[in-house]
Structures are given as C-alpha cells and as structure tokens.
Amino acid sequence: MADHLDGSFDPTTVDIRLHETWGMSNPETGASVHVEWGLDRPRDEDLEGQLEAFFPDPWRHRYKWYRPVERLPPGAPPPEWRAEILGGLRRRLTAMGIAGADQFVAFPTGWVWIAQVMAHHMSVWTHDGEQIRIQPIDKELGMLRCYAHDSARLKRLCRWAQCQSEERCMATGMPGETRVEDGRVLTLSDEMYDLFERDPIALQDRMYRA
Amino acid sequence: MNDIRDRYDTFDPATVDHSMRWRWSMRRDGDEHARLDLVLGAGEDPDKTLEERLKAALGAGWEPDCRRHEPTVRLPYGAPSSPARARILDELEHLLEAAGVRHACCVQAFPTGWLHIAMVLVDRLCRWAAEGDECTLDDVKEKYGTLRVHVYGSARVQDLADWCEEQSVARCMATGREGRTRDTGWVLTLSDAAYALHQRDRQTVERMMYPPREKADG
Numbered sequence: 001m002a003d004h005l006d007g008s009f010d011p012t013t014v015d016i017r018l019h020e021t022w023g024m025s026n027p028e029t030g031a032s033v034h035v036e037w038g039l040d041r042p043r044d045e046d047l048e049g050q051l052e053a054f055f056p057d058p059w060r061h062r063y064k065w066y067r068p069v070e071r072l073p074p075g076a077p078p079p080e081w082r083a084e085i086l087g088g089l090r091r092r093l094t095a096m097g098i099a100g101a102d103q104f105v106a107f108p109t110g111w112v113w114i115a116q117v118m119a120h121h122m123s124v125w126t127h128d129g130e131q132i133r134i135q136p137i138d139k140e141l142g143m144l145r146c147y148a149h150d151s152a153r154l155k156r157l158c159r160w161a162q163c164q165s166e167e168r169c170m171a172t173g174m175p176g177e178t179r180v181e182d183g184r185v186l187t188l189s190d191e192m193y194d195l196f197e198r199d200p201i202a203l204q205d206r207m208y209r210a
Numbered sequence: 211m212n213d214i215r216d217r218y219d220t221f222d223p224a225t226v227d228h229s230m231r232w233r234w235s236m237r238r239d240g241d242e243h244a245r246l247d248l249v250l251g252a253g254e255d256p257d258k259t260l261e262e263r264l265k266a267a268l269g270a271g272w273e274p275d276c277r278r279h280e281p282t283v284r285l286p287y288g289a290p291s292s293p294a295r296a297r298i299l300d301e302l303e304h305l306l307e308a309a310g311v312r313h314a315c316c317v318q319a320f321p322t323g324w325l326h327i328a329m330v331l332v333d334r335l336c337r338w339a340a341e342g343d344e345c346t347l348d349d350v351k352e353k354y355g356t357l358r359v360h361v362y363g364s365a366r367v368q369d370l371a372d373w374c375e376e377q378s379v380a381r382c383m384a385t386g387r388e389g390r391t392r393d394t395g396w397v398l399t400l401s402d403a404a405y406a407l408h409q410r411d412r413q414t415v416e417r418m419m420y421p422p423r424e425k426a427d428g
Contacts, residue, residue, distance in 0.1 A: 019243060029251025030231075030282070038244030050267045054260060069243070 009075070011116040016160045017069040022048045026059045039069065040156075068163050072113055076173030079209040082109045089119040093134075096126045100134030103146075107137070108170040108207035110187075111144060114161050121157055122148070130154075139170070142178040142187040171195075171206040221288065221326050223333040228373050229282040232256050235275040236268060245275065252282045278376075279369075285326060285377045289386025292421045295322045302332045306347070309336040316347040321419040323386040323399075324357060327377050331359070334370050343367060352383065355391035355399040384418035 020043040023034040033055060037043050043064065052062060077085060086104050093101035107115040122132050132154065135147035144165035148154045169176035169189040176189045181196065188196060188203075196203045229252035238244035246264065250256070256277070265272070290298060299318050306314035320328040335345045345367055348360035357378035359371040382389035382401035389401040394408060400415070408415040 026251065029254060031249060031251040031254065033246065033248045035246045036243060038238060038241045041241075041244065047267060051264070054263050054267070 011120040014117045015070045019067045025061045074174045076110045098132045103137040110170040110173040142185040223329040227283040231282045233278045237275040292322045292418045309339040312346040316350040319350040321383040323383040355397040
C-alpha cells in the first residue's frame, strides 16, 4: 500500500476487546438495567435468566449484545482512497492464503478503518498458523454483517466490527444515525443525510467510489 | 426570561427537563469493566427490595459501587459569551427578587460556563415561587470544580439544587463545553482547550470564568 494511504490511522493500535452486555428497559417509566460482564468475559446465561425474572412486565426490550471497550475515533480516508486501500487489503490477505478476501470490497468509505483493523488481525493470526475463511461481508439495516471462520477470536473480531459500524456514517466515519428512505437503510451523519436527500448518486459515490 | 434568552444566546431555560432519576450500581471487585447499572424512571424512588435481590443474585465478588441522584437529561453543552455574564446575572438576580426569592444575590456566583444552569435555576424558582413554594437561596459556590447550591424550600426546590450541582459535573467553567476537573492549584473543571490556555495564560481563563465588572461611568 502506498504510504500516503496510511493517513494518520494506525490499525495496529486499536483495542478490539469487547464487553458482553445484557439489559432490559421499562418503556412506561424510562427505567433500565444494564450489565457489562467485564473485559472479554463470557456472559453468564443462568444469571441473566435470574436477573430477567426480577423485571416482570412491563419491563421488556431485553437485549444481549456487545460493546467495544473503545469506540474507533470518528473519521475515514478520502473517498478517492477507498478503492486503493481495500484493493491493497484484498491483495495482501489473498497472498497470505485467506479465502474470501475479495469480500473486503463491500466496505463503504466510512467503515474503511474497520476493514483495516480486521485485515491487520487476520494477517497476524494467519501468520500464527490459523486458516481463515471469510464469508460474505455485507451491510444490513445500516450495519455491517461479516462472518469469518473458524475460531472464537475471529467471531469476536467480526462482532467487534459490527458494533463499530453502529452509529458510524457510511460515507464519512463520523457519528451517524440509521436513516430509512425509499426502502434503503443507511447509517449517515446529518450532513450526509442532507446530501442523500439532495443528490443520492453523489452520496453513493462518497460511500462506494470505485 | 425571554429577553435574556433573545439578547444573549438561543438557550431557552423554559424547555429544559429538570427531572432527576436514581442510578444504583454494582461492580465486580478487581474488574472495573464489570458492572450493573439500575437506572430508575424520573421521579421513581429507590427500590431497596429489588437492590437486595440483585445483590444476592450477583453473589460474592460483586459490591455496591454508587447510588446517585442524577439529571434524567444532560443539559446540552454551551454558554453565553463572557462579556454577557454580568448583565445576565444582574437580570437573573432582578427576576429572583421580583419573584420574592430570598438571598437572590447568591446567583452572582455562577461562572460563565455554568450560566445556562443558573438560567434554569432562576426560571424554575420564579415559577414555583409564583405557585406558592417557599424559595430561599442560602448559598451558591464552586467547590472542587463543581457547583454547590444550598437552598431552603420544598422537595422540588431541593431536587432542583441537586440537578444544578449534577449538571456542573464535567462542564467547563469558562466555556460550558465538555470538561473535566484539573488540579491547577485550585481544582477547576475545564475543557481541554480552556485547560491548555490556562497553562499558558491563567489570567485569561480566570477572566473568562469570572470577568471583572466594568466600572460605572463617573
């Protein structure tokens, strides 16, 4: 990869640990209970069941989810760098023998830093002897969906990537919200949502410039 | 309050939610990232029975961390400009006096970065005084980088004082932006930018927080 594409973002320093979380809320009062089980600790399903019993109806909206220990800083490379960065990742991973590396073309510009972090760890783990197979990487309901086999740490890396894509603008990497328009669900900053309403083709180009 | 709002900035204290809610937390010993937070709805009282059940379920290794009465909604960051502080505070004091709130002069202690808090305080005290609540401002001061508001009055007046104190936490005393406490020899809550400026030019930041009043003509 050309030096100028590295920018100021260093994927090797990013913390990819996750908290496993559980919670419920009461929509009538706005009350909530939220548990974080600790750094990279597995959830305690039995205990979650006990806790749930303490919060009967109208408590609902139970969730079991994950939260990154650190949010990626906001930002992204310029749109014109996207294709070259992702192409570089694809070539590097393919050369290492990782199957399905061509799936990296699915990342929009705003999520390229997530792709760089994933590629970094996949490279390191392949070097350690792990055999990695990437299954489809896609966007669904404004969030990243990615699957890679076949180790627990790879699954956690995919979860980490999915969590980081939440509320991250697909065009700019700035804080964003899920927007539903004409059957499309996109995560966009206010600025990019304005662009979407004025010129959807221009937004598409910002997200997926070839 | 409308003339204050229109003249100095777009902040409208009448629209601010001043409700409070209880947060009760536990954490696992030795792991700062393992925690449970129970946040009640606005106005709900702590449920000791539920807390005991949660404690028992989590078991050994978990311990109570804190119980906090906190604002339901965080006041947006921001503040009027420093030169407007004196006029705003004079007008707030006048409003309190007109409403019959005793020791109205205490409001003069608010630094610039916390003026939006002062505006909410005055808006509610004036309204509640008109409704018949007894409202006395005993003391307002900054201590260890956060606000202290001592009041005498009804339960909602006491809650309002708590609300003001909690809103000052992590709010820059000079600019009203997000900040944290800094030990400058005097503990102050400052934003990164205000703190950097304070290290270069302490007096300027002091003047931003508490600008000296212009001397009257003649």
